[in-house]
Amino acid sequence: MEVSRDVNIWEKIVKNSLDVICTINKQGIYVNVNEAFWRILGYESREVVGQHYARFLHPDDLASTGRIAEDIQRGSRVSNFENRGIHKNGQEVWMLWSAVWSEDDDVMVCVGRDISTQKISRRKEEFQKILAEYGADTLAVFDEKLNYIHSGGSIFKQMGYTPEQLVGTSLLDYIHPDDLPVVKESLAKAVSSRNDFVVSNLRFRNAKGEWRWIESTVSNQLHNPAVQAIVTTSRDVTEMVNHKVWLEESQQRFKSLFDYHADMIFIQNRDGVIIDVNAAALAVHGVEKDFFLNRDLSHILPPELVHVHKQMLEKALNGEPVRAEIELPIQGRGMASIDILKIPVVVKGETIGTFSILKDVTEIRNSNNLIRRQAEKLNNIMESITDAFCTLDKNWIFTYVNTEFERLFRTDRNSLLGRNLWEMDMGKLREAFQKQFYGAVETGKSANFEIYLEELDMFLNVKAFPSAESLSIFINDITASVKAKQELQKLSLVASKTTNGVIIKNANGAIEWVNEGFTSLTGYTLSEATGKIAASLLSGGETNEATTKRFQEKRKQGLPYQGELLIYNKSGEQLWVLVNSTPILNEAGEVVKYITIQTDITDRKEAEASQLLLTKDLYRQNQDLQQFTYIVSHNLRAPVANAMGLVELLAVTDKESETFNTSLGYLKKSVYQLDGVLRDLNMILSIRDKKDSIDGERIQLVQICKQAIEDFRESLNTSGAEVSLAIEESIYVHGDKAYLYSVFYNLLSNAIKYRSPKRLLKISINSISNTESGKIISFSDNGSGFDMNLAGDKVFRLYKRFHTGSEGRGIGLFLVKAHLNAMGGNIEVTSQVNVGTRFLIYFK
Amino acid sequence: MRVFIIDDEEVSIFIIRNMLTFQGIASEEEITSFLYSEEALDTLLKCEKEELPDIILLDLAMPVLDGWQLLEKLAPFKSKFERCRIHILTSSIVQSDEVRAKKNSMVSGFMHKPISAAEISKL
Numbered sequence: 030m031e032v033s034r035d036v037n038i039w040e041k042i043v044k045n046s047l048d049v050i051c052t053i054n055k056q057g058i059y060v061n062v063n064e065a066f067w068r069i070l071g072y073e074s075r076e077v078v079g080q081h082y083a084r085f086l087h088p089d090d091l092a093s094t095g096r097i098a099e100d101i102q103r104g105s106r107v108s109n110f111e112n113r114g115i116h117k118n119g120q121e122v123w124m125l126w127s128a129v130w131s132e133d134d135d136v137m138v139c140v141g142r143d144i145s146t147q148k149i150s151r152r153k154e155e156f157q158k159i160l161a162e163y164g165a166d167t168l169a170v171f172d173e174k175l176n177y178i179h180s181g182g183s184i185f186k187q188m189g190y191t192p193e194q195l196v197g198t199s200l201l202d203y204i205h206p207d208d209l210p211v212v213k214e215s216l217a218k219a220v221s222s223r224n225d226f227v228v229s230n231l232r233f234r235n236a237k238g239e240w241r242w243i244e245s246t247v248s249n250q251l252h253n254p255a256v257q258a259i260v261t262t263s264r265d266v267t268e269m270v271n272h273k274v275w276l277e278e279s280q281q282r283f284k285s286l287f288d289y290h291a292d293m294i295f296i297q298n299r300d301g302v303i304i305d306v307n308a309a310a311l312a313v314h315g316v317e318k319d320f321f322l323n324r325d326l327s328h329i330l331p332p333e334l335v336h337v338h339k340q341m342l343e344k345a346l347n348g349e350p351v352r353a354e355i356e357l358p359i360q361g362r363g364m365a366s367i368d369i370l371k372i373p374v375v376v377k378g379e380t381i382g383t384f385s386i387l388k389d390v391t392e393i394r395n396s397n398n399l400i401r402r403q404a405e406k407l408n409n410i411m412e413s414i415t416d417a418f419c420t421l422d423k424n425w426i427f428t429y430v431n432t433e434f435e436r437l438f439r440t441d442r443n444s445l446l447g448r449n450l451w452e453m454d455m456g457k458l459r460e461a462f463q464k465q466f467y468g469a470v471e472t473g474k475s476a477n478f479e480i481y482l483e484e485l486d487m488f489l490n491v492k493a494f495p496s497a498e499s500l501s502i503f504i505n506d507i508t509a510s511v512k513a514k515q516e517l518q519k520l521s522l523v524a525s526k527t528t529n530g531v532i533i534k535n536a537n538g539a540i541e542w543v544n545e546g547f548t549s550l551t552g553y554t555l556s557e558a559t560g561k562i563a564a565s566l567l568s569g570g571e572t573n574e575a576t577t578k579r580f581q582e583k584r585k586q587g588l589p590y591q592g593e594l595l596i597y598n599k600s601g602e603q604l605w606v607l608v609n610s611t612p613i614l615n616e617a618g619e620v621v622k623y624i625t626i627q628t629d630i631t632d633r634k635e636a637e638a639s640q641l642l643l644t645k646d647l648y649r650q651n652q653d654l655q656q657f658t659y660i661v662s663h664n665l666r667a668p669v670a671n672a673m674g675l676v677e678l679l680a681v682t683d684k685e686s687e688t689f690n691t692s693l694g695y696l697k698k699s700v701y702q703l704d705g706v707l708r709d710l711n712m713i714l715s716i717r718d719k720k721d722s723i724d725g726e727r728i729q730l731v732q733i734c735k736q737a738i739e740d741f742r743e744s745l746n747t748s749g750a751e752v753s754l755a756i757e758e759s760i761y762v763h764g765d766k767a768y769l770y771s772v773f774y775n776l777l778s779n780a781i782k783y784r785s786p787k788r789l790l791k792i793s794i795n796s797i798s799n800t801e802s803g804k805i806i807s808f809s810d811n812g813s814g815f816d817m818n819l820a821g822d823k824v825f826r827l828y829k830r831f832h833t834g835s836e837g838r839g840i841g842l843f844l845v846k847a848h849l850n851a852m853g854g855n856i857e858v859t860s861q862v863n864v865g866t867r868f869l870i871y872f873k
Numbered sequence: 874m875r876v877f878i879i880d881d882e883e884v885s886i887f888i889i890r891n892m893l894t895f896q897g898i899a900s901e902e903e904i905t906s907f908l909y910s911e912e913a914l915d916t917l918l919k920c921e922k923e924e925l926p927d928i929i930l931l932d933l934a935m936p937v938l939d940g941w942q943l944l945e946k947l948a949p950f951k952s953k954f955e956r957c958r959i960h961i962l963t964s965s966i967v968q969s970d971e972v973r974a975k976k977n978s979m980v981s982g983f984m985h986k987p988i989s990a991a992e993i994s995k996l
Contacts, residue, residue: 663934663965667882667986670964674888674987681895688891695884819937830936839936 049141069143071117087113123148166262175200189236205232219249242270293387345371345383365391417504425450469495530627536620552599569597587620605634668703725763731756737773755795762872764852775841780810809867814860875926878906879913881935896993910938925957933963
């Protein structure tokens with residue numbers, strides 16, 4: 030009975046148990062389940078018994094549950110085994126099992142409790158714990174005096190304090206002094222209010238001593254009996270505050286930049302409509318902001334710029350900054366050069382509009398143009414420097430090279446510019462250049478030195494001018510002047526040894542140096558000659574002025590000159606020199622010196638003079654010989670030929686005829702003519718022979734003249750001629766009296782013979798010059814004259830006649846000249862047909 | 874045959890004239906002689922081409938206008954004298970005169986005085 034009552038009790042217990050009580054056989058088949066299975070998992074006992082337990086389990090827990098079941102069958106006792114059942118409605122149900130194998134019943138007796146609720150609350154706790162430790166907000170609990178009662182674990186992460194460090198301390202100890210009033214005010218507010226509120230902008234000192242900005246939500250829980258405290262959740266907003274400050278500053282910077290920017294700035298939206306414009310733009314255009322706002326920029330621009338603007342806007346809206354320079358009319362200023370920079374405004378990857386910065390670059394452009402022109406001018410100046418010229422920067426890099434530099438060093442500037450001087454292959458010059466250039470740069474003083482460039486056989490003068498930033502180098506090819514100097518030295522050495530006179534003059538012709546040869550030639554010593562002009566020092570009365578003038582002209586032109594010159598030595602004696610003068614030029618081609626060599630040619634000139642006399646004499650003799658030949662061929666043979674012809678004629682002519690008699694008469698005439706010619710020849714030869722033996726008798730000229738006139742008195746009177754004689758009695762000549770008589774006799778004879786039939790003869794004889802060096806007598810008549818063009822130089826030739834139909838033989842004037850020449854005199858004639866003839870007679 | 878004799882010596886003209894007539898080269902009427910060369914020049918320049926003589930015998934050594942000068946004056950009218958033969962007849966025996974005569978295209982011949990019968994026959 031007792032047992033039965035007990036069984037009933039257990040049945041009741043099992044039936045009403047909140048936990049699932051069940052038995053499962055070795056195959057895992059439910060044998061018995063109580064009602065709790067239905068309450069927990071929604072299945073009635075009949076739906077469960079006979080089914081495998083797996084049917085009611087979460088698939089993920091089958092394996093673990095299977096392993097536990099095996100353990101239990103092997104005798105293990107299991108408690109606190111958790112798995113998930115599946116409620117009939119499909120929901121998961123967390124179950125906590127204890128089970129044991131009943132050998133007697135050969136089943137597993139299991140008791141399972143629904144622990145879903147505990148599971149959820151346990152997770153919540155976990156979450157809260159994680160939130161408290163790792164969340165962004167820190168939970169803190171204070172008493173009414175703001176002493177820490179509790180602090181969330183995240184305080185360590187945020188501020189470096191452990192909750193334990195804070196509990197018991199006052200919040201006020203961690204707040205920035207400036208923010209304490211806010212805290213106290215907030216405390217008062219919290220105490221008097223039941224509403225939560227937020228306190229911002231507090232600075233909390235962290236464990237490192239840094240001030241961190243915090244924002245707290247304050248909740249008054251003093252009235253809550255379970256809490257009785259002030260609860261706060263605080264967040265470190267330092268980064269946010271900083272970011273906000275940065276954002277504000279950035280915005281302010283942008284605003285300042287926009288408002289006060291000196292250039293015009295337009296902000297346009299995607300449609301090109303102006304949404305803002307800065308003060309500079311308004312000032313430049315002299316308009317109010319309304320003028321621009323909400324207007325399409327294209328509507329404001331001049332028509333010719335609209336297309337350009339659209340293109341720029343399009344490019345900028347595609348995310349590409351664009352730049353252009355345009356000409357824009359500006360109020361009151363005319364056209365201005367405007368540099369436009371259009372920048373896309375990109376927000377979150379999308380271009381929402383553009384900034385346009387318009388800069389008036391007129392001045393800049395003008396300045397640039399000016400700078401460019403000045404640079405070009407400077408470049409031209411550099412190029413026009415006749416020296417080779419280059420500049421180096423402070424790192425010895427070539428920054429400028431002119432054309433002359435390229436020419437001199439046979440290089441081109443492109444291979445030098447940007448390169449280091451010391452990288453250049455400069456052979457033996459390197460040492461000299463280094464010494465001089467480094468010296469110039471270190472001392473700041475210019476360097477000036479000469480070098481010899483062996484490869485190019487050039488002497489160079491190098492000047493280097495250092496400045497703070499650069500070194501300017503001028504190189505001048507002085508090869509010519511150096512070589513000239515060397516030549517001059519050599520020449521001076523040679524000149525000192527030569528017997529010729531050597532003079533070195535400066536460019537103005539002043540003597541700088543003379544050699545001993547000059548001194549022995551002219552008598553002037555170096556000290557006497559130095560500083561003098563050679564032409565003044567050595568010229569005299571008979572020095573040819575034309576020659577010295579020619580020399581001076583040549584010297585002025587920088588040309589060499591040479592020529593023969595009669596000069597005077599210190600004693601006043603004449604000497605002939607051959608002058609040979611050569612200019613010495615400097616590198617600029619200017620005459621710096623003249624070297625003149627004087628060779629004494631006096632002996633040669635004297636020889637030439639005597640040779641000239643000899644030549645003249647020979648010429649005259651040759652003329653005489655020709656005259657003789659002429660006489661022989663013509664005048665001597667003419668009567669002979671005639672005689673021969675007459676003889677021939679006589680031979681064939683009747684002796685009784687008139688022709689015969691005439692022929693005989695002509696034969697006689699021819700023979701006499703032959704005799705006359707022979708006599709003439711004899712006379713001529715006698716004049717020639719006598720020439721050298723004329724003793725130079727002193728003869729009064731007028732007396733001889735009168736005698737000749739007297740001898741022609743009869744003829745003169747007959748023809749009604751008039752003779753005027755005006756020769757001073759003081760005029761005497763040296764010569765032969767007979768010859769003198771012959772001169773006047775023949776001239777008078779000719780005058781009478783060739784007088785004009787148209788007028789009475791007038792003869793005028795007068796002296797026109799009477800000096801020591803010579804006397805000139807004029808003998809003129811008003812006779813028939815002759816044609817000078819026909820007579821030419823033959824007037825005084827033997828047997829030349831210039832009048833036809835007269836008895837002249839053509840010997841008179843020949844004799845006049847021959848006699849005068851024999852006495853060292855001469856005669857000239859001028860004549861005009863039907864006017865008269867004039868002779869000028871020269872006596873020694 | 875018409876002949877002009879230009880010579881300043883009467884003797885020469887006498888000899889030449891007689892030699893020409895004697896040889897039958899020309900009759901007295903056909904021979905014209907000039908003692909003054911300037912007169913001869915004047916005549917030669919004035920007369921028509923057909924009036925020119927067949928032969929001119931020209932002396933060289935003459936006053937005022939010698940034989941060479943006369944030839945120079947005629948040279949510009951050379952074509953007029955193409956059928957008129959000019960022979961130089963001179964007493965000169967200088968070689969240079971003969972050479973000079975040969976170079977002058979106006980001159981057809983050069984003879985030495987006295988003129989021989991053989992030379993006259995060649996005219």
